[in-house]
Amino acid sequence: MEVIVQPDAQAMCLLAAQFIVELVRRKPHCVLGLATGSTPIPLYNELIRQHCEAGLDFYGVTTFNLDEYYPIAPTHPQSYRRFMNERLFDHVNIRRERTHVPDGLASEVAAECANYEARIKEAGGLDLQVLGVGTNGHIGFNEPGASLCGPTHLAVLTERTIHNNARFFDGAEAVPKLALTMGIGTILASRHCVLLANGKHKRDAIALLVEGPLTAQCPASALQLHPRATVIVEEDAAGKLTRREYYDHVQQMLARPKEGWRNGVKR
């Protein structure tokens, strides 16, 4: 797992955007896994800027979102479909039929979940999955106790998640109690996972996911099993990492690998 600490949330999102920009340029038909929530908003703003000012071309790109509340209409102001349309898709030249968000109104939930998995496979699998993390360590809506290898499924939200997301709704009562979410197995099958977190309220989750034991009680810790997981955080979210010096050292060494190998140790 690579841990990169940035000075602030904007720098964190700009760095994450660089990974995506580089991927889209290198592989114009790439498949992106996307997240909603407040964390990646500056990332999407940067992708829009790159599209408008630097011609970043989304025409061939396919996207799959992590999750959607259930039940919820796609037109609901808090649906993740609407979030993605308003925060990204409406502003770039992506083909709408290539953007996928689980259907929050699916009548056959199991079929919708199986179909979502099938569509990801058909598209060639996820090249890069963007992730946020809940204060309880959830990724997607994989709450503590979720299977660490499961597929897309119907998840029951915890009280804590409902409470955290109540700020987007008219109070906790209005937050749907269920969601369709990629499973951790789906997420781990992605070729590159990029997890972002900012703010002091995320520091416990970040410490557990990076340095804690692999446990379903912190679903994000499953990223420890991923061959290419990049955790990008800003100073506040990094506040409880005990091996910070080492993570910075790794970044320095990777920035100048030849010199690093020659000298062997940090200067």
Ligand code: F6R
């Ligand atoms: C959103 C998602 C969630 C959020 C997490 C953090 O699609 O899957 O796991 O990433 O709840 O949310 P924010 O960014 O609002 O703190």
